[in-house]
Amino acid sequence: xxxxITRGVLFVHSAPRALCPHxxxxxxxxxxxxxSLDWTPQPAGPTFYRAELSWQAAPGTGARLxxxxxxxxxxxxxxxxxxxxxxxxxxxxHTPELGIFHAATDVHGNVVIPEDRIRxxxxxxxxxxxxxxxxxxxxxxxxxxxxxxxRYAGAxxxxxxxxxxx
Numbered sequence: 663x664x665x666x667i668t669r670g671v672l673f674v675h676s677a678p679r680a681l682c683p684h685x686x687x688x689x690x691x692x693x694x695x696x697x698s699l700d701w702t703p704q705p706a707g708p709t710f711y712r713a714e715l716s717w718q719a720a721p722g723t724g725a726r727l728x729x730x731x732x733x734x735x736x737x738x739x740x741x742x743x744x745x746x747x748x749x750x751x752x753x754x755x756h757t758p759e760l761g762i763f764h765a766a767t768d769v770h771g772n773v774v775i776p777e778d779r780i781r782x783x784x785x786x787x788x789x790x791x792x793x794x795x796x797x798x799x800x801x802x803x804x805x806x807x808x809x810x811x812x813r814y815a816g817a818x819x820x821x822x823x824x825x826x827x828x
Contacts, residue, residue, distance in 0.1 A: 675812035676710035728754035755805035
């Protein structure tokens with residue numbers, strides 16, 4: 663494959679059984695390859711299943727994956743895309759209640775907050791609660807809080823690799 667390549671991971675933290683084949687189809691469509699995930703029960707939600715998929719593809723694939731899955735009821739997921747030449751890394755988090763959150767990330771996976779966002783938050787420096795709320799929003803804290811029990815429950819679960827060819 664010519665051009666830049668990046669890597670990333672799709673973490674499906676919780677999906678109802680009936681949605682699992684649709685997630686595979688949507689992910690495969692975004693990746694341009696057939697996807698078959700190893701679904702395991704999600705201990706944090708007894709009626710849900712979880713799966714992970716590591717992928718390699720062109721930069722921007724993470725955004726296509728996140729968009730393909732966005733807005734589905736009862737679906738919790740995260741997509742990460744590592745930085746590549748001239749392209750920042752990214753993380754997308756989705757929950758049914760909060761919708762989707764996107765943040766740029768550095769080479770270590772840390773969220774990078776743009777300076778204008780920090781300046782906007784600092785406009786509320788006289789109100790510590792509001793300042794905290796603005797910074798929490800910029801960091802995606804509400805998404806992290808909701809997803810953390812599902813992340814923890816997935817520790818040690820199988821991961822499938824998908825290498826894009828041709």
